[in-house]
Amino acid sequence: MDRRNFIKGAASTLAALALAGCNEQVEEYLQQHFVEMSKEELDEARERLKKKYRQKFGVDFKIGAEPALPEVLFSYGLDLSRCIGCRRCVYACVQENNQSRKPQIQWIRVVRMENGSMDLEESDHYYEGGMVPKEGYYTMPIQCQQCENPPCVKVCPTKATWQEPDGIVVVDYNWCIGCRYCMAACPYWARRFNFSEPHIPKEEINPNTHYLGNRPRMRGVVEKCTFCIQRTRKGRYPACVEACPVGARKFGNILDPDSEISKVIETKRVFRLKSELNTQPKFYYFFSI
Amino acid sequence: MQKEYVADFFAQLRHFLSQAAQRLIKGPPIYYGWLSFLLLIVGAGVYAYTYQFEQGLNITGMTDQVSWGLYISNFTFLVGVAAAAVLLIIPAYVYNFGPIKEITILGEILAVCAILMCMMFVTLDLGRPERMWHLMPIIGRPNFPSSILDWDVLVLNGYLYLNLFVSIYLLSTMYFKRKVNYRLILPFIFLSIPWAVSIHTVTAYLYNGLGARPFWNSAILAPRFLASAFCSGPALCIIIFQVVRKFTNFNVSDKAIFKIGEMICIAMGINLLLLGAEVFKELYTDSVHKAPIVYLFVGLHGHDSLVKWIWTAMAFNITSFFLFLIPKTRKKYITLNIACVLIVVGVWIEKGMGLVIPGFIPSPLGEIWEYSPRLYESMITVGVWALGMILYTLALKIAIPIELGEMHMLEKETPLPDDEAINVEYFN
Numbered sequence: 001m002d003r004r005n006f007i008k009g010a011a012s013t014l015a016a017l018a019l020a021g022c023n024e025q026v027e028e029y030l031q032q033h034f035v036e037m038s039k040e041e042l043d044e045a046r047e048r049l050k051k052k053y054r055q056k057f058g059v060d061f062k063i064g065a066e067p068a069l070p071e072v073l074f075s076y077g078l079d080l081s082r083c084i085g086c087r088r089c090v091y092a093c094v095q096e097n098n099q100s101r102k103p104q105i106q107w108i109r110v111v112r113m114e115n116g117s118m119d120l121e122e123s124d125h126y127y128e129g130g131m132v133p134k135e136g137y138y139t140m141p142i143q144c145q146q147c148e149n150p151p152c153v154k155v156c157p158t159k160a161t162w163q164e165p166d167g168i169v170v171v172d173y174n175w176c177i178g179c180r181y182c183m184a185a186c187p188y189w190a191r192r193f194n195f196s197e198p199h200i201p202k203e204e205i206n207p208n209t210h211y212l213g214n215r216p217r218m219r220g221v222v223e224k225c226t227f228c229i230q231r232t233r234k235g236r237y238p239a240c241v242e243a244c245p246v247g248a249r250k251f252g253n254i255l256d257p258d259s260e261i262s263k264v265i266e267t268k269r270v271f272r273l274k275s276e277l278n279t280q281p282k283f284y285y286f287f288s289i
Numbered sequence: 290m291q292k293e294y295v296a297d298f299f300a301q302l303r304h305f306l307s308q309a310a311q312r313l314i315k316g317p318p319i320y321y322g323w324l325s326f327l328l329l330i331v332g333a334g335v336y337a338y339t340y341q342f343e344q345g346l347n348i349t350g351m352t353d354q355v356s357w358g359l360y361i362s363n364f365t366f367l368v369g370v371a372a373a374a375v376l377l378i379i380p381a382y383v384y385n386f387g388p389i390k391e392i393t394i395l396g397e398i399l400a401v402c403a404i405l406m407c408m409m410f411v412t413l414d415l416g417r418p419e420r421m422w423h424l425m426p427i428i429g430r431p432n433f434p435s436s437i438l439d440w441d442v443l444v445l446n447g448y449l450y451l452n453l454f455v456s457i458y459l460l461s462t463m464y465f466k467r468k469v470n471y472r473l474i475l476p477f478i479f480l481s482i483p484w485a486v487s488i489h490t491v492t493a494y495l496y497n498g499l500g501a502r503p504f505w506n507s508a509i510l511a512p513r514f515l516a517s518a519f520c521s522g523p524a525l526c527i528i529i530f531q532v533v534r535k536f537t538n539f540n541v542s543d544k545a546i547f548k549i550g551e552m553i554c555i556a557m558g559i560n561l562l563l564l565g566a567e568v569f570k571e572l573y574t575d576s577v578h579k580a581p582i583v584y585l586f587v588g589l590h591g592h593d594s595l596v597k598w599i600w601t602a603m604a605f606n607i608t609s610f611f612l613f614l615i616p617k618t619r620k621k622y623i624t625l626n627i628a629c630v631l632i633v634v635g636v637w638i639e640k641g642m643g644l645v646i647p648g649f650i651p652s653p654l655g656e657i658w659e660y661s662p663r664l665y666e667s668m669i670t671v672g673v674w675a676l677g678m679i680l681y682t683l684a685l686k687i688a689i690p691i692e693l694g695e696m697h698m699l700e701k702e703t704p705l706p707d708d709e710a711i712n713v714e715y716f717n
Contacts, residue, residue: 029419033430103347109654120655121580142654151501157438158423159430175430177423178346178416181438183356187501189653193356193416196347219345220416274653277500 024048033159034172034212045174046211053207053216057200061207063215066233068166074227075167075282076238077250077264078141081289084246085110085132085139092243093143096228097214098206100198107192107225108143108240143240144169144190144225145273145281152182152191161222167282168227170212176221183222187274188281191224227251254282301698305464308696309687316686319536324682327675334672337665338413346416349666354658355649357414359670362641364410366521367403368492369514369640371448373522374400375485376552382478388545394692395533396526397456398684400485404449406677413669437495444488451481460691465698489514502648504581507570513563514640519556520606521636523549524629529681531626537689547620550628554613557632561610564639581647589651594659599643605635 031037031045046063053061090108099105111123115136123140133139150169153162160176163169183191197219209215210230217223228238232251241249252259261284264270270284341348351358377396380386412418423429424442433439455477462469493514496505527549530541568586571579583589588596612618612628619625651657662670690696 033423036430111654119577120653121577121651123655125654125656151499155436155438155499156432157436157442158420159432160423175420175423176417177420179411179414179438180356180416181436181495183353184496184648185499185501187653189353189656192353194345195349195351195416196345222416279500 024051028174031174033175035162042211049211049215056216057202057205057207059202059205059207061209061215064208064210064230064233065212066210068164068168069233071255072253073167073255073282074146074232075252075254075261075265075284076146076227077261077268077270077284077286079248079250079288080138080140080285081287082246082248083110083133083139083141083244084248085112085127085134085137086245088243088245089141089240089249092239093225095204096206096231096239097226098200098209098216099192099223100194100200100217101204102199103196105192105194105198105223107190107223108141109189110139110141112137112139140285141240142188142190142273143283144227145188145279145283146225146227148280148282149278151185151187151277151279155181155185157181164212164229166233168229168232169224170226170229171222171224172212173215173217173221173223178220178222180222187277187279191222193222194219304698308700312686312690312696313683317536320682320686324679327679327682330675331672331679334669334675337668337672340665341413341669346414348663350660350663352658352660354652354656355646355660357645357649358660359642359662359666360410360414362645363670363673364407364414365492365514365644366637366641367407367410368445368489369518369636370522370525371400371403371407372485372489372515372518373526374452375482376519376523376549377526378478378485379482380548382475383482386548388542389548391539391692392526392530392541392545394456394459394688395529395685397452398688399522399526399529399681400452401449401456402677402681402684404445404452405680406673407445408449409673409676410670413673437491437498440491441488441495444484444491448481448484448488451477451484455481456688460688463691463694464696466694486515489518496644496648501653502581503578504648505644507567509563509567513560513567516556516560516563517636517640520553520560520609520632521640523553523556524609524632527553527629528626528633531622533685533689538693538695539689543620546625550613550619550625553629553632554610554619557606557610557613560636561606580651584650584657585643585647589657592650592657592659594661595643595646598638602635602638602643605631606639609635 027044028048032041034042037045042065046065049063050061053059087108087110090106090110093099093108094101094104094106097107099107109125111120111125112127112134113119113123115138127134146167146169148163148167150163153169156162157179158175158177161169161171161182178193180193183193194217198217200216205216206214208230210226210233213226213229228236228240232238237251238249241251250260250264252261254261254265256262264286265284268286268288270286272281272284275281349358349360374396377389377393381390381393412421415421424431424439426433431439431442433443455474458474458477459469490511493511496502497507497510499505527546530546533539534541568582571582580589584592585595585599587593609628609631612624612631617624618628646660650659687696
């Protein structure tokens with residue numbers, strides 16, 4: 001309460017000082033952390049963003065702020081036997097989540113490894129040309145593993161990144177100071193930084209967004225996969241799951257014993273990447289054959 | 290009564306400021322030359338920074354793969370320099386070792402300047418520096434005690450104010466020609482000893498606690514940080530003391546300088562021992578975790594941009610170790626100074642780029658993406674160094690006359706030639 005009053009006081013003082021045209025910028029600058037905003041404050045923040053996005057992209061945005069659904073813990077399964085390494089997930093993700101096209105930002109990295117090895121140091125990140133899959137090789141898509149024990153959240157100096165009740169690790173892009181400590185802490189190289197102003201062509205923008213997910217970001221902040229929070233909290237699949245042409249990607253509520261993901265964990269031999277680090281990913285790799 | 294007192298205070302402050310302004314304005318040609326030279330570099334740095342401010346951090350060599358670079362490397366090195374001020378305090382106060390005592394204030398002011406430079410480097414590295422207030426208690430949302438970065442902010446700020454307080458207190462007693470109240474100040478001086486250890490330990494922990502980065506995830510990282518800091522910081526002090534001795538009446542005894550040399554020798558011995566332990570553990574174990582150290586020392590899959598740097602550092606550190614070890618070379622100024630320069634440069638490479646960059650190579654997904662600083666990034670970095678040197682020069686320009694008793698409350702203002710007097714008037 002003290003904090004809110006302090007901010008309000010500071011806000012009104014600064015707002016009074018600011019020129020009429022700068023008011024919105026000042027309000028945005030003094031905006032509180034997502035979880036500390038009241039409903040009204042959050043609505044104001046969303047209106048500000050909508051106005052800004054409309055100016056920039058010429059479309060009306062939907063900026064959802066749907067909370068986590070009760071009794072839901074999202075989990076992901078990836079069938080390494082099926083993945084062919086076509087990278088359609090990568091581009092579907094870019095499209096859905098408004099990643100910058102210039103410079104290119106991608107939340108999913110697909111690495112190709114020789115059969116018989118899972119040494120990431122020997123992996124090829126930039127394979128191209130020819131047909132997929134390539135004889136003698138297999139591919140492994142890697143994205144945010146939505147850890148239960150996330151090192152990125154632990155190190156963030158401002159609590160700008162945190163874990164939601166449904167297990168998704170999110171970022172408040174308006175609170176991140178851009179120190180990139182989380183990037184150093186992530187064992188899965190899942191986080192990306194906006195080193196420059198992100199650019200997305202107007203015709204490619206996705207206006208259906210979530211405040212903590214795929215709304216357009218600004219320069220100087222960190223972003224990452226959110227299991228398509230804007231879709232999954234409304235009962236839809238993440239874009240990468242829909243895009244996968246071979247059905248290698250599974251997604252669902254791990255608390256529901258009948259969900260696809262629960263079945264995968266029950267019936268397949270699954271493993272988690274770098275399990276020795278005790279990050280406890282909610283991202284399970286498995287082999288169906 | 291109180292009114293008079295306040296008026297008195299302002300009169301004293303005015304008096305002090307006019308004295309200080311005169312001290313800062315007057316100086317031999319080399320003083321003007323030195324400051325103009327530094328200002329030129331700062332100017333270039335400011336110009337480069339405006340470019341970064343407009344464009345973003347993409348003007349640096351940093352990428353998603355190597356997400357910290359030259360700025361954080363210099364930050365890390367300078368925390369060490371700041372911590373090393375204790376090396377001067379411990380013998381001065383604990384053992385009452387005479388000769389070092391007078392020069393302790395110079396070390397403390399160096400610590401203050403180094404911390405200010407650290408803060409500048411960290412701020413430069415932020416994507417959103419204007420949101421710094423998010424870190425602060427009450428108005429922001431610090432992730433304390435979970436985030437080591439918050440601990441670092443805390444200990445660095447504490448260290449800054451502690452050293453500022455101690456040096457300002459000591460200087461003000463000298464200025465007013467009062468007796469030092471040791472019962473008041475000694476606890477703070479003693480507190481600054483563990484505090485200095487803490488700033489470099491916490492800075493080491495910043496890297497140390499990340500399971501994602503095996504290169505940093507080693508228990509001897511903090512001791513290594515301390516050992517190398519106790520080399521570079523005091524070596525820098527030896528150089529500074531000689532400069533001060535040459536250009537002012539301030540007397541730094543040979544005995545004090547050689548004593549510091551002995552300490553550096555011990556610290557470098559420990560530093561090399563710890564480095565050897567690290568290299569042995571990684572190479573003999575021969576696990577996948579050795580990749581960064583292999584990258585650093587011999588290159589990995591044909592990528593070797595740090596190799597020449599680290600071997601330069603090794604050569605410098607080992608040569609200087611022997612120069613400090615052998616009494617003949619330690620007690621001869623030419624070899625002593627060579628050793629000091631070598632050790633500062635050697636540690637700057639080893640604890641700067643040599644520590645930060647290999648942590649990111651290979652990336653957690655095994656990708657090797659090399660980093661090298663870009664032009665504007667380097668200009669900004671050199672600019673911060675120059676700004677730090679200006680701060681230190683100006684601080685000493687006032688502190689040394691106070692220590693020498695040349696500048697004190699009762700000193701009459703020396704009349705200046707007319708044109709300069711106008712300037713002083715304006716300055717006041």
